[in-house]
Amino acid sequence: QSRSSAASDVYKRQTYYTILFWENLKLNYQYLDSLYGEFERASTRRYETGETNYLEKLTAQTKKKEIALQLEQCNDNILSGYQTLSKWMQSNEAFTIETVPLSQLTLSVNDFANHPAIQYYQAAANISTQAVELEKKQLLPDLHAQYFLGGNTGDNSRLYHGFQVGVGVPLFRKSQQSNIKVAELESKVIAQQQRNYQLSLTANYEQLQTQLNKYDKALQFYQQDGKLLSQEIINTSTKAFRSGEIDFLQYLQSLENAKNLEKNYLDNLIQYNLTVVEMQYLME
Numbered sequence: 403q404s405r406s407s408a409a410s411d412v413y414k415r416q417t418y419y420t421i422l423f424w425e426n427l428k429l430n431y432q433y434l435d436s437l438y439g440e441f442e443r444a445s446t447r448r449y450e451t452g453e454t455n456y457l458e459k460l461t462a463q464t465k466k467k468e469i470a471l472q473l474e475q476c477n478d479n480i481l482s483g484y485q486t487l488s489k490w491m492q493s494n495e496a497f498t499i500e501t502v503p504l505s506q507l508t509l510s511v512n513d514f515a516n517h518p519a520i521q522y523y524q525a526a527a528n529i530s531t532q533a534v535e536l537e538k539k540q541l542l543p544d545l546h547a548q549y550f551l552g553g554n555t556g557d558n559s560r561l562y563h564g565f566q567v568g569v570g571v572p573l574f575r576k577s578q579q580s581n582i583k584v585a586e587l588e589s590k591v592i593a594q595q596q597r598n599y600q601l602s603l604t605a606n607y608e609q610l611q612t613q614l615n616k617y618d619k620a621l622q623f624y625q626q627d628g629k630l631l632s633q634e635i636i637n638t639s640t641k642a643f644r645s646g647e648i649d650f651l652q653y654l655q656s657l658e659n660a661k662n663l664e665k666n667y668l669d670n671l672i673q674y675n676l677t678v679v680e681m682q683y684l685m686e
Contacts, residue, residue, distance in 0.1 A: 412683045414490045416676050418499065421483035423672035425501040428476040430661055430668070435473050438466040441654050458651065465654070504671055506621060507678040509614070512607060512685050514600070523596035530589035603684060610681045617674035624667040635660040 445462035448454040488494065514520060639656035642648045648656070 408683060408686050410490055412679055414487065415679050417483055417487045417490060419504070419672060419675045419679070421480055421487065421499050422502070422504050423668060424476050424479045424483060425499070426504045427665065427668055428473065428480070429501075430665055431469060431473040431476055434658060434661055435466075435469045437654055437657060438462070438469050441650055442466045444650060461651065504668060504675070506671060507675045509678045509681060510685075512681075514603065514685075517603065517685060519599055519603070520596070523592065523599060526592050527589070527596060530585070530592050536585075607681060607684055610677055610684070614674060614677045614681070617670045617677065620670040621667065621674060624663065624670075628663045628667060632660040632663040635663075 442462040442465075445454060445459045449456060449459040484497075635656055639648065639653050639660075643650065643653035
């Protein structure tokens, strides 16, 4: 039951971060949608006055529709995320998640030694070892000694000190040896299950760690260079457009390139966070 509850919490957390991802990406597309809307209107006016050709007008309309479609898909994914989250929370009440910047999660240090499943197998191994030892003791002779005082009813009766020593020998050695073999086999099975689980756990964790490292490299690029590069592209292209060095289409393409850097960052960030949640679940 606790494991099922932990799995449910994982799905809730992953769905929460996914909704937050689409909300952040939606802001990105809203920015581009506004720009391409302006571009479409400007191109239509320029075409009507003969200042540009039909190709530019058609390009502006196509770009606007593409961004509008991506924005609509964002809204659909957000709605789907809320429906999934409601299912996991087992609630029909309407609720909303505050749109905040998607931040990078911190991965706690793994501790395989204190993993609940590993501790369970260790406890089971200890019990099985004790069971083997107990069965082996059943083959040992049962020694017992007794001290007693005795007397008689005759004249000049006196007390007599006595000792009684006994040895109990198991009568069914073959049967007991079979019990020992069964107990030893069960101990080996439990030990093998423990090794298999630990190997599987380690392999899964290392595989997720490899994926996490890949996403982390992409995040570091954006944090160290990509974010500044994106802002520089926006600032430079804006100045160039205002001074007449580039036309409106070139200006929009530059802004789109800058926003794509941000989109790639968000794509890697959500995958990083989802992987962290899954790794933490493995350790619970």
